[in-house]
Amino acid sequence: GPAPSPRPAAKPEPKQPAQAQSGDGTPYVTPLVRKLAAEHGVDLSTVTGSGIGGRIRKQDVQAAAEAAKAAPEPS
Amino acid sequence: GDSGARFDLIVLGGGSGGYAAAFRASELGMRVALVEKDKVGGTCLHYGCIPTKALLHAAEVADSARDSAQLGVKATFEGIDVDGVNKYKDGVVSRLYKGLQGLVKANEVTLIEGEGRLVGPNTVEVDGARYEGRNVVLATGSRSSSLPGLDIDGEKVLSSYEALALDRVPSSVVVLGGGVIGVEFASVWRSFGADVTIVEALPRLVPAEDEAASKVVERTFRKRGITAKTGARFSGVQHTDDGVSVSLENGETVDAEILLVAVGRGPVTDGLGLEDAGVAVDRGFVTTDERLRTSVPGVYAVGDVVHGLQLAHRGFAHGIFVAEDIAGLNPVPIDDAGIPRVTYCDPEVASVGLTEAQAVERLGDDKVETFEYNLAGNGKSQILKTQGFAKLVREKDGPVLGVHLVGARVGELISEAQLIYNWEALPHEVASLIHPHPTQSEALGEAHLALAGKPLHVHG
Amino acid sequence: GDSGARFDLIVLGGGSGGYAAAFRASELGMRVALVEKDKVGGTCLHYGCIPTKALLHAAEVADSARDSAQLGVKATFEGIDVDGVNKYKDGVVSRLYKGLQGLVKANEVTLIEGEGRLVGPNTVEVDGARYEGRNVVLATGSRSSSLPGLDIDGEKVLSSYEALALDRVPSSVVVLGGGVIGVEFASVWRSFGADVTIVEALPRLVPAEDEAASKVVERTFRKRGITAKTGARFSGVQHTDDGVSVSLENGETVDAEILLVAVGRGPVTDGLGLEDAGVAVDRGFVTTDERLRTSVPGVYAVGDVVHGLQLAHRGFAHGIFVAEDIAGLNPVPIDDAGIPRVTYCDPEVASVGLTEAQAVERLGDDKVETFEYNLAGNGKSQILKTQGFAKLVREKDGPVLGVHLVGARVGELISEAQLIYNWEALPHEVASLIHPHPTQSEALGEAHLALAGKPLHVHG
Ligand SMILES: Cc1cc2nc3c(=O)[nH]c(=O)nc-3n(C[C@H](O)[C@H](O)[C@H](O)COP(=O)(O)OP(=O)(O)OC[C@H]3O[C@@H](n4cnc5c(N)ncnc54)[C@H](O)[C@@H]3O)c2cc1C
Numbered sequence: 001g002p003a004p005s006p007r008p009a010a011k012p013e014p015k016q017p018a019q020a021q022s023g024d025g026t027p028y029v030t031p032l033v034r035k036l037a038a039e040h041g042v043d044l045s046t047v048t049g050s051g052i053g054g055r056i057r058k059q060d061v062q063a064a065a066e067a068a069k070a071a072p073e074p075s
Numbered sequence: 076g077d078s079g080a081r082f083d084l085i086v087l088g089g090g091s092g093g094y095a096a097a098f099r100a101s102e103l104g105m106r107v108a109l110v111e112k113d114k115v116g117g118t119c120l121h122y123g124c125i126p127t128k129a130l131l132h133a134a135e136v137a138d139s140a141r142d143s144a145q146l147g148v149k150a151t152f153e154g155i156d157v158d159g160v161n162k163y164k165d166g167v168v169s170r171l172y173k174g175l176q177g178l179v180k181a182n183e184v185t186l187i188e189g190e191g192r193l194v195g196p197n198t199v200e201v202d203g204a205r206y207e208g209r210n211v212v213l214a215t216g217s218r219s220s221s222l223p224g225l226d227i228d229g230e231k232v233l234s235s236y237e238a239l240a241l242d243r244v245p246s247s248v249v250v251l252g253g254g255v256i257g258v259e260f261a262s263v264w265r266s267f268g269a270d271v272t273i274v275e276a277l278p279r280l281v282p283a284e285d286e287a288a289s290k291v292v293e294r295t296f297r298k299r300g301i302t303a304k305t306g307a308r309f310s311g312v313q314h315t316d317d318g319v320s321v322s323l324e325n326g327e328t329v330d331a332e333i334l335l336v337a338v339g340r341g342p343v344t345d346g347l348g349l350e351d352a353g354v355a356v357d358r359g360f361v362t363t364d365e366r367l368r369t370s371v372p373g374v375y376a377v378g379d380v381v382h383g384l385q386l387a388h389r390g391f392a393h394g395i396f397v398a399e400d401i402a403g404l405n406p407v408p409i410d411d412a413g414i415p416r417v418t419y420c421d422p423e424v425a426s427v428g429l430t431e432a433q434a435v436e437r438l439g440d441d442k443v444e445t446f447e448y449n450l451a452g453n454g455k456s457q458i459l460k461t462q463g464f465a466k467l468v469r470e471k472d473g474p475v476l477g478v479h480l481v482g483a484r485v486g487e488l489i490s491e492a493q494l495i496y497n498w499e500a501l502p503h504e505v506a507s508l509i510h511p512h513p514t515q516s517e518a519l520g521e522a523h524l525a526l527a528g529k530p531l532h533v534h535g
Numbered sequence: 536g537d538s539g540a541r542f543d544l545i546v547l548g549g550g551s552g553g554y555a556a557a558f559r560a561s562e563l564g565m566r567v568a569l570v571e572k573d574k575v576g577g578t579c580l581h582y583g584c585i586p587t588k589a590l591l592h593a594a595e596v597a598d599s600a601r602d603s604a605q606l607g608v609k610a611t612f613e614g615i616d617v618d619g620v621n622k623y624k625d626g627v628v629s630r631l632y633k634g635l636q637g638l639v640k641a642n643e644v645t646l647i648e649g650e651g652r653l654v655g656p657n658t659v660e661v662d663g664a665r666y667e668g669r670n671v672v673l674a675t676g677s678r679s680s681s682l683p684g685l686d687i688d689g690e691k692v693l694s695s696y697e698a699l700a701l702d703r704v705p706s707s708v709v710v711l712g713g714g715v716i717g718v719e720f721a722s723v724w725r726s727f728g729a730d731v732t733i734v735e736a737l738p739r740l741v742p743a744e745d746e747a748a749s750k751v752v753e754r755t756f757r758k759r760g761i762t763a764k765t766g767a768r769f770s771g772v773q774h775t776d777d778g779v780s781v782s783l784e785n786g787e788t789v790d791a792e793i794l795l796v797a798v799g800r801g802p803v804t805d806g807l808g809l810e811d812a813g814v815a816v817d818r819g820f821v822t823t824d825e826r827l828r829t830s831v832p833g834v835y836a837v838g839d840v841v842h843g844l845q846l847a848h849r850g851f852a853h854g855i856f857v858a859e860d861i862a863g864l865n866p867v868p869i870d871d872a873g874i875p876r877v878t879y880c881d882p883e884v885a886s887v888g889l890t891e892a893q894a895v896e897r898l899g900d901d902k903v904e905t906f907e908y909n910l911a912g913n914g915k916s917q918i919l920k921t922q923g924f925a926k927l928v929r930e931k932d933g934p935v936l937g938v939h940l941v942g943a944r945v946g947e948l949i950s951e952a953q954l955i956y957n958w959e960a961l962p963h964e965v966a967s968l969i970h971p972h973p974t975q976s977e978a979l980g981e982a983h984l985a986l987a988g989k990p991l992h993v994h995g
């Protein structure tokens with residue numbers, strides 16, 4: 001058969017997603033993370049996930065909650 | 076008919092990984108072709124998961140009849156009607172195969188029957204006809220490997236493929252390999268009445284599992300009359316008049332009617348045109364990143380051709396992932412450790428996440444806590460007369476990192492553990508939900524209660 | 536010995552609820568007394584969950600031997616050796632009883648054997664001796680009820696208590712009541728060879744379950760040769776020479792060797808001194824708030840004496856809750872809907888959360904979405920030759936509100952559903968975790984995939 005013109009066999013660019021998706025456009029979280037976020041009043045759309053593929057983990061929510069607490073109150 | 080046709084996606088191989096990719100892509104609006112040289116359903120449906128589990132269930136029924144007097148049930152076990160077993164097994168397979176063919180149609184996937192080859196990054200050739208695909212998924216699966224110089228003759232030396240088609244219960248068997256496939260066949264044949272010897276080079280059976288699981292399997296197999304030679308290396312096999320004589324490096328020989336070779340499975344990628352197309356391969360496995368992209372843009376790989384766990388549901392997960400990735404849904408990459416693993420021998424072994432050894436290696440000895448709940452304390456396990464445990468591995472003050480189960484029917488319990496592991500539950504989050512009584516799932520509940528510092532039915 | 540002794544907690548009744556409270560309180564450092572007039576373990580261990588499940592397993596083994604030829608296993612079922620079955624059943628119970636007695640000791644709970652009575656808000660009297668408790672837990676459980684004018688004679692008219700001690704397989708039985716206990720005994724006796732007729736006043740069997748579950752149970756029971764008369768009201772029973780003649784309000788009569796009365800269980804609270812102590816009671820059940828506090832400060836109630844689900848693991852959960860509440864740990868109140876329910880007849884029925892009807896009643900028809908996955912599409916179910924489904928009830932665009940399962944062995948699957956319901960998971964959160972293949976748990980996975988809009992093995 002006709003040999004295809006060899007393309008540079010470069011490793012695909014690791015496109016690191018800013019935020020993992022659940023497959024329907026919403027951020028990927030687990031129910032326990034959602035619960036934790038609700039408890040701490042954390043808006044998940046502002047959290048960067050540290051898990052595989054940008055998964056938001058419990059620690060990310062906890063960190064966001066801490067950061068919010070540490071942040072100066074808007075006067 | 077479809078020669079020269081253009082598709083959004085061409086999937087090469089119609090096994091678990093391939094058809095899952097095809098169905099999901101089609102749901103997402105893509106025009107999909109599925110190329111299959113044998114039968115849709117692949118290894119799992121025709122030569123793997125399903126027929127072996129049918130045999131294992133027949134084995135369970137045989138054992139249950141054999142031991143029925145212990146429960147006050149008067150029944151006599153008279154033996155195995157191999158034709159009958161095969162009819163049952165083939166009946167299950169063909170019913171599911173029919174269903175799957177229906178799904179191919181319902182999903183409007185174009186099935187191209189024949190052997191496919193990549194002849195360009197976007198082009199697949201089947202029987203001389205060429206098809207263009209915006210994207211291509213490699214899903215050609217795996218086949219049994221053997222050892223150098225050990226030929227599968229299909230008569231006396233078998234792979235799982237021939238073993239599944241056997242027309243008799245062998246009087247004696249040597250099973251080479253104590254991994255999943257080896258112990259499953261050993262378990263079936265023992266229940267069917269054969270003398271079984273397992274030869275495993277590593278120091279323990281099911282060596283990929285937590286050490287505690289291996290111990291229970293080995294002990295129970297011993298009680299069942301299965302001989303396991305672990306740390307024993309195969310050196311050769313001789314055909315004899317009535318079978319084979321298997322010799323080991325330590326000088327021992329074991330005679331048997333047949334030898335089953337279950338030393339692993341290798342990828343099916345030779346002759347697929349990967350090299351010419353520039354698709355990088357490592358020892359036969361297609362190289363991918365965590366998004367299952369190969370070195371050629373638009374070409375993905377899923378299932379057993381990708382190095383890692385060789386499991387049908389990993390194939391499903393891969394297939395769905397790739398279809399969603401192509402559709403731009405940006406799905407979350409699959410964590411192999413989060414995929415549950417079940418070995419369906421008697422006793423069953425099921426696990427998800429890390430073994431104790433892996434957790435210690437990753438976090439250090441002082442950061443890992445474990446708890447093993449003995450099924451002796453579980454009412455339903457007592458009723459089933461099974462032995463085993465539910466073992467948890469957790470990060471100290473942190474989430475559950477691994478769940479390991481051994482015992483009759485525990486394969487059905489690992490799906491709960493899958494949620495616990497993947498959702499990074501803390502023991503007390505599980506412990507607050509009391510499990511239904513009396514079930515074997517309570518053993519999982521009790522283990523979480525104990526790790527949460529509030530043991531209920533735990534003996535010191 | 537301990538007369539006049541003061542305890543942090545006195546628990547009245549040593550069943551599931553009582554001993555769980557005692558153990559947890561002791562773990563939390565309290566000095567605990569457990570008063571029991573019969574045997575620690577209560578109804579569940581001695582006259583309920585455990586012995587019935589042993590019978591049901593013997594029944595499963597009998598059926599499996601009977602049908603073994605369908606799988607190619609040659610076995611002959613010859614009948615039931617009732618002494619053997621009872622020995623097996625009693626063996627399981629006594630092993631677990633021994634274990635539990637060991638736990639009473641290990642937890643350093645003071646066991647006071649005898650019938651207790653509340654003689655003041657903090658005082659319990661047993662055989663003339665008085666004990667003071669900073670707190671008291673009422674855990675006296677339940678007993679079989681009957682209908683007005685229907686006497687349990689223990690010979691021809693039995694409750695579950697006598698039925699468990701029966702020395703023979705009756706040739707024919709009428710089971711009055713098609714709830715959990717009724718269908719379980721019907722299932723056992725049918726497997727053991729009896730002619731079984733169930734009489735249920737409500738329009739369907741297992742009426743507390745989702746309607747879809749009742750349908751499958753009724754259909755399968757019919758195939759098994761069990762006659763179910765639903766919407767049929769009992770009017771009376773006559774003793775005959777060889778048994779009973781049961782008459783219904785519609786004029787029908789059914790003759791049988793025995794009548795099992797399984798019309799419900801009522802609380803054991805009479806003669807307990809509750810009224811004198813000022814503990815409010817409603818139709819015999821102890822009235823509590825959601826923290827299981829009675830109307831008298833320091834007095835709590837747990838388990839079957841509290842109106843609601845009569846389940847052993849609800850008793851466990853109650854007991855643990857109360858101990859933690861007394862210890863000031865402020866535990867989260869128990870949501871009855873989140874407690875899984877299993878009926879162990881063949882086919883098994885298991886559920887958690889709301890039925891479709893309950894969800895519709897609560898949210899309105901347009902806010903509820905359901906999906907029913909037929910086990911015909913599940914490989915393992917095909918291998919087990921079982922029929923049934925996994926049904927999900929969800930709030931539209933919201934979490935899973937109910938999970939309903941029917942089929943062989945599905946009781947072990949409801950613990951996963953328990954997490955899903957109680958953690959308020961969205962279908963796509965479960966769907967992203969592919970279940971192990973081939974297991975029946977995949978049916979749950981497939982149902983979630985379908986509800987998440989990404990069906991995998993679903994037939995239209
Ligand atoms: C005995 C045995 C028991 C097993 N039990 C289990 C189990 O219980 N649970 C579990 O999860 N896993 C089990 N597995 C593993 C499981 O079968 C595999 O992980 C799974 O089949 C992998 O799916 P796949 O799609 O990657 O490959 P496969 O299922 O191997 O499918 C590949 C398909 O591609 C086709 N093909 C190959 N090359 C070409 C080509 N050039 N052109 C066209 N078509 C091609 C093949 O014919 C095949 O149909 C078992 C395997 C074996 C052998």
Ligand SMILES: Cc1cc2nc3c(=O)[nH]c(=O)nc-3n(C[C@H](O)[C@H](O)[C@H](O)COP(=O)(O)OP(=O)(O)OC[C@H]3O[C@@H](n4cnc5c(N)ncnc54)[C@H](O)[C@@H]3O)c2cc1C
Nearest residue numbers: 548550551552572577578579583651676838839845846847
């Ligand atoms: C046939 C049958 C099958 C069942 N199957 C299941 C099942 O599979 N799963 C399930 O979850 N549930 C099942 N149940 C229900 C389960 O048994 C009960 O929900 C559970 O036992 C309730 O626990 P409890 O502690 O509230 O009461 P009990 O278990 O009834 O315990 C109460 C205890 O208090 C003692 N007592 C009573 N009065 C006094 C007194 N005045 N002084 C001292 N002691 C006293 C009694 O002797 C008894 O030991 C079944 C019940 C029956 C009858």
